[in-house]
Amino acid sequence: MITIAVDAMGSDLYPKADVEGAVLAAKEYRVNIILVGDENLIKPELEKYETSKINIQVVHAPEILCMDDKGLSLVLKARRPNSKNSMAVGLDLVKAGKASAFVTAGNTGAASVSAYFRLGTIPGVDRPALAPVFPTAKGFCIVLDVGANPDVKPINILQFAIMGKIYAEKVRNIENPTIGIISNGEEAGKGNQLVKDSYPLLSSSNLNFIGNVEGKEVLGGKVDVAVTDGFTGNVMLKTSEAVAKLIIDKIKENIKSGGLAANIGGLLIKKSMGNIKKLMDPSEEGAAPLLGINGLVFIGHGRSNSTAIKNAIRIAKQASVSGVLDSIRESVKESLENID
């Protein structure tokens, strides 16, 4: 059975949401869990659940990396061989082969830096990429990078495309996924210097590259994978979340202040609006993979609830059985041979 290491100290509601999510996942997805974190906090939480028929271990890690850990202090905590924070200990379990993947809802920066130092990158990859899915009119689109690398080179964009393609195929079961590069216009030739320089690399690759894409193609579901630098991807992600929040808040406000008819209407469409919230809710997907790391690492939203943690563990299990890591290793190697 697959074993997943879960950061019990990751979410804003740690360890409650993390422990509950792990218990739910162990029951629902037949997966072994190692909860990593302060056992004095985890054990009382775990005792609230019936766990006799599932396999949940606790590995003690007394320290936590948090939002305040950054810069050199973060690097040192992430690198030290004997680090006792939950991320370091969890990632070491993956490195030692004791877990197939590590799931955390902790700070994205801390998780990325820790993963980079403890697991390293896949040979040939110098920039790992965070690859969440965006909801679209037709399903979803994997967008990468959304944050790990604000400044990248065309070769990184090509590698993002390769990694996104394989993840879409192996973990999301998309056959021959279509790939676009995010730009400020659909026409070939549009773009900033990075897009212009990356375009020929993508179009001469054996990827199913369809060219430049804009918001309407990504959200409209015209591509399965969209690549961009981590700065642009991060702005896209956060703008999408903010626009969704604005619209939903404004609809509520307008219904509330719209008189009796609108109030009744609001009640009658409550279920439909619930579906929309679900569509835009990051907890449905749970977590995003940090692709390019030499091991499976999934990073969830700090605001993760137990459903998000549960879903993140489901995705981590799917990735573990899919062989996605080996496929990325091979494809990156091949692509480098083709360029040489």
Add this chain to the structure above:
Amino acid sequence: MITIAVDAMGSDLYPKADVEGAVLAAKEYRVNIILVGDENLIKPELEKYETSKINIQVVHAPEILCMDDKGLSLVLKARRPNSKNSMAVGLDLVKAGKASAFVTAGNTGAASVSAYFRLGTIPGVDRPALAPVFPTAKGFCIVLDVGANPDVKPINILQFAIMGKIYAEKVRNIENPTIGIISNGEEAGKGNQLVKDSYPLLSSSNLNFIGNVEGKEVLGGKVDVAVTDGFTGNVMLKTSEAVAKLIIDKIKENIKSGGLAANIGGLLIKKSMGNIKKLMDPSEEGAAPLLGINGLVFIGHGRSNSTAIKNAIRIAKQASVSGVLDSIRESVKESLENID
């Protein structure tokens, strides 16, 4: 009375929407209009309206710049002294002092290039910026640049901030507008190289600079002006439009397929939803100024209807009486003196 030159061949529905919008604006805002374009198409359209009490002239321009005009061919058409396309002729009216501003719903690229060659830039500005407003929880935020310049330098970002500030003050009546730079994190120090290099210029200026902002600050209404490179701004704008469309489409879909109760609910909230559509509708604002050009130029969406054209003319009139152009000239000059 202020005179505005309006491209009659700009919108996708030309000359119908453009002419109708001009007639509506002339009646509502007490402004003289010069419609520029093919008089054989404009005159029959204009005859549909009662125009005896308003001042609308037609200046003949037999040619049109369209989506297919790009690259060198566009440059040549935009530059030629005797160009007879509606953008060139309209911009020449501004240059000659016969109109205070030019409004077009034509192709953004063609309008920007034409404005650049025919009116030039304000001394000291080497990059004009397209500056639309985004709807926010509290009102609006001016975001610039959203398209004119995919690759810029820190000095351009500083100039965008100066121009955005003055436009917010003079045309949108915001006192001491707050200014943010769009980044992949709120904390100072976050950002790509451009953000990191622009930050000190902004914070040492006399602008009301509040630091890095993300989607939630822009859409949440925490800043009046947000500056970014044209690539990122364009991706933000198009992503916002696409997310808004996705959500509204999905709500409709869910209500439609949600059974009788949801269907009735949908009818009862129709007015509230109409307000949302209005909030997200670019025609409410009409057009965005191309700031930094040595003349007032407003560029609207190709999908502009007559309301959008009318509103664009209203904004163009406001800008004309506001003295925004002179203020930008002075402030750019001052800022360059401070840097030297």
